[in-house]
Amino acid sequence: MSNNLLAGKVGIISGALDHKSIAWKVAQKAHAEGARFVLTNAPLAMRMGEIKQLAEECGALIVPADATSVEELENLFSQATEHLGGKLDFVLHSIGMSPNIRKKKHYGELDYKFFQQTLDVSALSFHKMMAVAERQDAMNEWGSIVALSYIAAQRVFPDYTDMSQAKAMLESIARNYGYRLGKLKKVRVNTISQSPTKTTAGTGVGGFDAFYDYADKMSPLGNAPAEACADYCITLFSDLTRYVTMQNLLHDGGFSSTGISEDVVEALMKMNS
Numbered sequence: 001m002s003n004n005l006l007a008g009k010v011g012i013i014s015g016a017l018d019h020k021s022i023a024w025k026v027a028q029k030a031h032a033e034g035a036r037f038v039l040t041n042a043p044l045a046m047r048m049g050e051i052k053q054l055a056e057e058c059g060a061l062i063v064p065a066d067a068t069s070v071e072e073l074e075n076l077f078s079q080a081t082e083h084l085g086g087k088l089d090f091v092l093h094s095i096g097m098s099p100n101i102r103k104k105k106h107y108g109e110l111d112y113k114f115f116q117q118t119l120d121v122s123a124l125s126f127h128k129m130m131a132v133a134e135r136q137d138a139m140n141e142w143g144s145i146v147a148l149s150y151i152a153a154q155r156v157f158p159d160y161t162d163m164s165q166a167k168a169m170l171e172s173i174a175r176n177y178g179y180r181l182g183k184l185k186k187v188r189v190n191t192i193s194q195s196p197t198k199t200t201a202g203t204g205v206g207g208f209d210a211f212y213d214y215a216d217k218m219s220p221l222g223n224a225p226a227e228a229c230a231d232y233c234i235t236l237f238s239d240l241t242r243y244v245t246m247q248n249l250l251h252d253g254g255f256s257s258t259g260i261s262e263d264v265v266e267a268l269m270k271m272n273s
């Protein structure tokens with residue numbers, strides 16, 4: 001069902017790798033709500049080709065950019081504003097990657113070069129995007145910028161290792177740049193802290209199936225699916241949330257406020273009997 005919530009709005013959507021990606025669903029929903037946008041991803045992801053299907057479906061231009069490269073981001077923002085015929089109303093940062101997680105290194109043996117890459121790709125890239133947008137004066141007043149986070153920024157999930165620090169940094173960048181862009185341009189900046197979701201990045205984390213099931217059992221509404229996360233992004237891009245900024249918004253079916261649930265008690269009792 002479409003309500004034309006984004007009619008006339010233009011933006012950039014990063015991170016759509018395949019049909020499971022959260023950004024993929026955001027692009028489909030933004031298109032259905034009347035937005036026009038540029039899709040971007042790392043050149044490596046581009047070679048995998050699936051993003052082209054999405055671009056066709058949404059009538060979107062693809063501009064490759066490694067989000068750690070300021071130069072490539074500058075090209076992305078200038079091509080986007082040129083192609084879309086003006087300044088942007090929304091930007092989605094949906095980017096995360098940890099070489100330490102990929103190499104299955106536990107917290108005590110993290111490789112620090114990898115750690116820096118994790119922070120650069122998953123957190124600093126958000127700062128770089130907004131700094132480029134500021135320098136190019138690429139955002140319209142009352143625009144909206146959203147990045148995706150995870151509750152490991154606040155609580156320990158051992159297998160999430162250095163991504164926990166990356167998410168803490170991402171949320172801090174959202175608050176600090178949110179202040180700056182709010183003052184400068186009335187642009188809002190928020191993070192959405194999403195439930196575990198079965199995507200390439202999500203399932204790459206060790207023990208994913210177990211903490212997916214655990215979070216599902218702990219959340220009174222169950223884990224929030226990618227489609228629902230996309231819906232939430234759309235509301236944040238729309239004019240209905242103009243005064244929401246500098247927030248980390250929990251989109252987790254109630255997980256973060258639940259101490260223990262009957263389902264978890266039941267599962268533990270079964271295990272113990």
Ligand SMILES: NC(=O)c1ccc[n+]([C@@H]2O[C@H](COP(=O)([O-])OP(=O)(O)OC[C@H]3O[C@@H](n4cnc5c(N)ncnc54)[C@H](O)[C@@H]3O)[C@@H](O)[C@H]2O)c1
Nearest residue numbers: 015017021022042045067095096148196197199200201202
């Ligand atoms: N899946 C989950 O359980 C979950 C939960 C909470 C938050 N998130 C966050 O949601 C966001 C999107 O992840 P997803 O779950 O849709 O997985 P995904 O694997 O589909 O998306 C991750 C994207 O990051 C892109 N990327 C990696 N390195 C890049 C770089 N250098 N430059 C540009 N792009 C790069 C990948 O190509 C990919 O498209 C991430 O920030 C992730 O941490 C995911």
